[in-house]
Amino acid sequence: MRKIIIALSFICLNILTFVSYTEAQEVPKFNSCAGKLSFEYPLGWSVLESQFSYEQNHRTNNDGRLILLANNEVSLEALEADLLAPEAQTISITLIMLPPEFQQDPFERLSNITSDPFPRVYSGVRVFELNGWPAARRDYTLVYEDLNIAGFIIDVALPNNYNLHLIAETHSNLIFDLDANVGLILSSLTFKALDTDLPLQNWTVYYEPKCTFRLAYPNDWIISQAYSNQLIFFNSQDAQDTRRRRRDYEDDQLEVKIIQPKDLPEFFGDIGFDSTDTTPEAILMAYAEAERLSVETSVPFTVGEHNVLRADFTGGFILLYDFGEGQYAILAARSSEDGFAAFEETILQIAGSVQYNPIQADEPAIEITPTPTP
16 A cells, blocks of 8 residues: 555656646647647657558558657657667557447457567556546556566547557656656547548548648549659559550549649749749649640639639549639549540549648648658
8 A cells, every 4th residue: 555655646746746847838739630639748759640551341541640759859769660768758649440340449459459579468457538438548567678668558439430549658667757648648638520521431531741731532542642743643553554654544544633732833843834923724724734735725613612723625624723822733633535524523522622721830830751652
């Protein structure tokens, strides 16, 4: 009993020290690029977010998020390399959406967890609620290369079939500090479902690395970023191979090319066109000329919540988005002359899902690692 009292006193002292320290400094807050997750985290810590792919229902889902936190930059770099730096406190958070048939109660998920390749000594599973969401926690210890390591795993069943999985790890003598820091994150954690309405259930979302630009597309499509200023979606591997061979598309092949606002200056700079202080019509026609497309006269068109300019050509069309203040985006779709009509509804669903929220001058950019693409 005396050991328990001493431990609780130590935790309370840490919390009181933290509160008094942060009264004079604002606690930093993390907001996920996905627009789903936010929480406060300790001063002086480093944070890195990335997007990753995982398989569900035998389909690849690119909507997974990995958030790494550590008590300094060196510890974060070691965490990325699967190492534990001296005096490090590290936290790894994954957020994924699982269909109902793959959902598990947090207690069941942690009860069945394995510890390969490094054997961990686990405690029992503790069940609790986090902001009304079912959650569970399991502590463990680990001896690795003469290091005494302690940590714990927390699993949370979030709304809309999302699952949050948190792993916190440190050297055994720092476990009380780490516990208090995770407590700050969990006490301030908020979650909301993605505000992009997916046209269909088997679609996913592409995020521009700094969170400013996103759109929805079918899960089984292929994304190519072979060109630094263009993002190209193909509806099949055959379509991508056809483009690589510079051949004409077949009726069942489709390409959708996106140029985001941040990439337009580079694209037009490469072709010697000044896109500043000019009309949207001129920008659209300059793009068509650069791509050697013979287009009809551009006309106003509504897609989703956007008023755009549309110009058709044989086997496809171009849409120009005008977001104001000189910020434009281009979406161009093409297939065969006879096959394009079958794709038009899907293309317009993609076009309607586009969202653009530029980062303000006083808002720090969140640098993340983009999803690897073929």
